[in-house]
Amino acid sequence: MKSVARTLGALTLLLAAPAFAQSTLVDSDGNGTFSMAEMRAVYPDLSEEAFAAIDADASGEVSIEELAAAQTNGLLPTME
Template identity: 40%
Template sequence: MRIATRLSTAAIALTLASPVLAEGIDASLDTDGDGAYSFAELSAAFPDLAEESFTQFDASADGLLDAQEVAEMKKAGAFPMKDG
């Protein structure tokens, strides 16, 4: 039973960490803790983020970017990363 508990704990930890790892964005930017990023949350940290870019990568059209949408935005080079 101990091994199963440890494996379950590890699986949960990886599941929770994977969006952060995929995004490369500080999870603390998700200020409401819903697991997704609104334009307001991201633009507070990245003032150069254009709303048009945000909307373009909001594939689900729900007004939020999930881990996959942020990863796609970064992959396309459309995410305004801070220098330094």
């Protein structure tokens, strides 16, 4: 019975890993902020209007602080 539980546990981790990897926001250009393209990689339905609302300083990029505020204010789901 323990081997079945271990097998199921391992299978669950293997199946969950790709989903987790797809939901990780990555600063692909390393500039410390997130572009529309970087945001859409995780939030494919993100509209330009929603991006503009999240980008509080209208810099064209989303900072970590803006991302946290958007999650706190319900503009984006929190990342697990």
